Amino acid sequence: MNVLELxxxxxxxxxxxxxxxxxxxxxxxxxxxxxxASGSGKSTLLRCINLLDSIDDGxxxxxGEEISDPLIDVDQVRxxxxxxxxxxxxxxxxxxxxxxxxxxxxxHGLNPDVATMxxxxxxxxxxxxEKADQYPDRLSGGxxxxxxxxxxxxxxxxxxxxxxxxSALDPVLVNEVLAVVRDLKxxxxxxxxxxxxxxxxxxxxxxxxxxEHGEIVERGTAGQVLQDPQMIQTxxxxxxxxxxxxx
Amino acid sequence: xxxTNSPIHNQVSRAVSWAPSPREQDxxxxxxxxxxxxxxxxxxxxxxxxxxxxxxLVTSPGWKVVTTTFFDVQYGLEVLHLVARGLVTNIELxxxxxxxxxxxSLLLALARTSRSxxxxxxxxxxxxxxxxxxxIPLILVILLIGFGIPALRLQGVTSNVFVxxxxxxxxxxxxxxxxxxxxxxxxxxxxxxxxxxxLGLTHNQTMRYVVLPQAIRRVVPPILNDFxxxxxxxxxxxxxxVIDAVRAGQIESSRTFNYTPYVVSAILFLLITIPLTRxxxxxxxxxxxxxxxxxAA
Ligand SMILES: Nc1ncnc2c1ncn2[C@@H]1O[C@H](COP(=O)(O)OP(=O)(O)OP(=O)(O)O)[C@@H](O)[C@H]1O
Ligand SMILES: [Mg+2]
Numbered sequence: 001m002n003v004l005e006l007x008x009x010x011x012x013x014x015x016x017x018x019x020x021x022x023x024x025x026x027x028x029x030x031x032x033x034x035x036x037a038s039g040s041g042k043s044t045l046l047r048c049i050n051l052l053d054s055i056d057d058g059x060x061x062x063x064g065e066e067i068s069d070p071l072i073d074v075d076q077v078r079x080x081x082x083x084x085x086x087x088x089x090x091x092x093x094x095x096x097x098x099x100x101x102x103x104x105x106x107x108h109g110l111n112p113d114v115a116t117m118x119x120x121x122x123x124x125x126x127x128x129x130e131k132a133d134q135y136p137d138r139l140s141g142g143x144x145x146x147x148x149x150x151x152x153x154x155x156x157x158x159x160x161x162x163x164x165x166x167s168a169l170d171p172v173l174v175n176e177v178l179a180v181v182r183d184l185k186x187x188x189x190x191x192x193x194x195x196x197x198x199x200x201x202x203x204x205x206x207x208x209x210x211x212e213h214g215e216i217v218e219r220g221t222a223g224q225v226l227q228d229p230q231m232i233q234t235x236x237x238x239x240x241x242x243x244x245x246x247x
Numbered sequence: 248x249x250x251t252n253s254p255i256h257n258q259v260s261r262a263v264s265w266a267p268s269p270r271e272q273d274x275x276x277x278x279x280x281x282x283x284x285x286x287x288x289x290x291x292x293x294x295x296x297x298x299x300x301x302x303x304l305v306t307s308p309g310w311k312v313v314t315t316t317f318f319d320v321q322y323g324l325e326v327l328h329l330v331a332r333g334l335v336t337n338i339e340l341x342x343x344x345x346x347x348x349x350x351x352s353l354l355l356a357l358a359r360t361s362r363s364x365x366x367x368x369x370x371x372x373x374x375x376x377x378x379x380x381x382x383i384p385l386i387l388v389i390l391l392i393g394f395g396i397p398a399l400r401l402q403g404v405t406s407n408v409f410v411x412x413x414x415x416x417x418x419x420x421x422x423x424x425x426x427x428x429x430x431x432x433x434x435x436x437x438x439x440x441x442x443x444x445x446l447g448l449t450h451n452q453t454m455r456y457v458v459l460p461q462a463i464r465r466v467v468p469p470i471l472n473d474f475x476x477x478x479x480x481x482x483x484x485x486x487x488x489v490i491d492a493v494r495a496g497q498i499e500s501s502r503t504f505n506y507t508p509y510v511v512s513a514i515l516f517l518l519i520t521i522p523l524t525r526x527x528x529x530x531x532x533x534x535x536x537x538x539x540x541x542x543a544a
Pocket of ligand 1: 038
């Protein structure tokens with residue numbers, strides 16, 4: 001069963017075409033990894049899926065329902081999606097626990113005690129239970145991103161969207177966060193993620209899509225796209241990544 | 248969280264066993280000397296400046312007259328209770344107005360920052376309101392409302408000067424405070440909104456639980472400043488005949504041709520505003536420190 005289906009998505013900002021004819025299928029329990037140079041449209045694609053940006057053409061289908069329909073209840077759709085951004089994820093005026101329980105209580109109407117218990121379980125599992133009562137500014141960047149991921153898990157999303165969740169972190173913290181994502185992959189959570197970490201893409205991706213100028217130039221398994229790319233643009237991109245030492 | 252304590256314990260025991268080196272002891276001595284000299288210099292310079300000012304004042308040709316017409320201590324004590332009673336009116340007015348301003352300005356700020364299509368007329372009205380009331384001197388608003396509304400002779404509308412004066416002040420200050428709150432709302436990083444919306448919170452929930460709490464925290468110091476100005480500006484309602492501290496002083500001094508009641512009134516205002524100003528400064532410094540800590544993290 002497909003959780004998400006994108007059909008010929010097109011998006012431009014003013015005269016700049018940012019996504020052109022992007023089609024994508026994300027089956028249940030799989031991870032789709034978006035790679036591509038800065039500005040290639042990865043974040044925009046994720047924001048469109050989440051309806052934070054509107055598309056100019058095409059269809060977005062979530063669990064068989066077209067969510068690009070202008071009459072759709074946007075809040076209802078977002079309840080099924082979790083999203084973690086590059087930075088500024090956590091609410092600075094709320095503790096870690098309050099950050100995690102806000103949506104379960106206010107959006108899903110969960111009993112606060114139950115929500116707290118579930119949050120503590122999640123924190124426990126990812127080694128953060130000691131930070132439950134801290135404010136985000138007391139956490140390291142890696143811990144903050146892990147809490148952000150936990151927060152989006154707490155609403156049990158059908159699909160998790162992760163946008164370069166490690167790009168603001170130093171290498172050691174990157175591994176902390178990636179370990180969490182690997183765990184989620186094991187749990188069978190359906191994910192679409194943008195990343196610059198090719199090694200990590202290899203580990204979690206069921207499908208890798210290489211974007212350039214808003215087009216999916218090449219797609220396939222991690223082995224195909226990252227080890228044996230067919231398209232000249234992909235080769236060129238991977239060569240530059242290699243030079244930068246990120247493979 | 249008991250487990251997190253252990254590293255702190257380590258640090259403490261390390262700090263206890265540490266003894267400063269002779270070099271550090273020397274440095275500490277010198278630092279103390281420098282500090283002592285700085286204090287001495289600042290005390291001396293302040294004393295000299297103040298002394299000169301006082302000297303200038305008391306040797307001025309009109310000083311004799313001024314002491315009796317402005318600083319008549321005996322007379323000042325006599326009128327103290329009258330002026331103090333007037334000040335109670337100022338304080339009452341400030342408190343009532345603060346509450347009304349808090350509500351009205353929040354509504355204005357929310358209306359101005361809303362994006363919903365249905366609220367377009369409201370947004371337009373709020374903007375016009377803010378433009379108008381920020382653009383007219385407060386004293387004119389007080390005069391227009393204080394004398395204009397009773398002149399309309401509307402049924403059931405009060406002609407109580409206290410109420411009319413308070414209304415004028417609320418109308419004007421709400422425009423100022425609304426702008427401060429709005430700037431606070433706009434200063435919350437857009438990612439915060441995006442993060443909240445992507446968790447499924449509705450626009451209203453996002454405002455209420457995520458944006459507003461952060462915005463309000465940021466604008467507390469400037470709003471406290473506005474409330475200090477408010478307390479002083481309540482003195483303006485005296486032109487409508489409200490017997491506040493200013494008016495009480497005026498009545499007395501026009502009876503005796505002695506200006507001491509004005510000075511008494513000024514001193515009473517200072518007794519309230521100076522602590523409030525210091526407190527605002529303290530809150531501001533605290534919030535700046537907090538933001539710096541956040542920036543460093
Ligand atoms: N709100 C916006 N308004 C105008 N242009 C935008 C906006 N958001 C993104 N863009 C443009 O769209 C293009 C794609 O941006 P996007 O953020 O999707 O890239 P990305 O692949 O995520 O890059 P990075 O790896 O640096 O995060 C860029 O050229 C960017 O300038
Ligand atoms: Mg991006």
